[in-house]
């Protein structure tokens with residue numbers, strides 16, 4: 001079993017009634033409003049629990065939440081067609097998952113990072129992503145132009161949440177392309193909003209996930225179209241949480257696990 005992070009939503013507001021309880025005006029999530037994420041046991045509502053098929057191990061099961069956020073971004077907020085060139089900016093866990101979904105949809109996928117992302121770009125290659133590009137080594141504009149006859153990427157999935165990542169995403173996308181902002185910036189940033197007008201970009205954000213996004217994620221993992229366990233790089237005891245958070249801030253590893261159950 002795996003439980004969603006959405007622990008409370010009202011089922012009564014307009015968003016809940018539309019099925020978008022990720023946007024519920026009264027939503028409360030585990031780990032923010034409720035304690036319990038860093039415990040061996042917690043209580044979950046039956047409606048937000050998903051059965052893990054036998055083929056999906058607990059390590060992958062624990063990463064279904066970021067996968068569900070990515071299926072929401074790709075299927076509910078964006079539009080990918082087979083043969084599209086999809087640019088994924090930022091090769092962290094979210095970027096590596098989003099890139100795999102885009103590939104599963106039949107796109108040619110380019111994932112970008114910097115020298116600091118060496119290990120993550122290598123992981124992207126291991127996962128079979130078509131192109132993993134260090135933008136400090138290669139001219140990404142030339143790279144995308146060569147793949148698209150100079151028209152630009154059909155779709156941009158921005159997962160870095162960085163100002164340069166967002167600016168270059170808007171520069172590299174084609175006219176009438178689909179741009180989804182998945183990464184959070186954590187602060188106000190500056191970008192050229194006129195690009196959205198001039199190019200008639202379909203610009204969307206994405207926020208969390210809903211029940212069917214989880215079910216879609218489970219199908220993708222079950223069919224081997226998305227692999228989650230290779231994203232696990234460090235497994236630590238819960239008592240080492242401070243060290244794990246420091247490592248995360250230093251961008252060490254990809255997914256760090258805190259084991260709540262003592263072995």
Ligand SMILES: [Zn+2]
Pocket residue numbers: 009010011012013014015016017021023024025026027
């Ligand atoms: Zn609601």
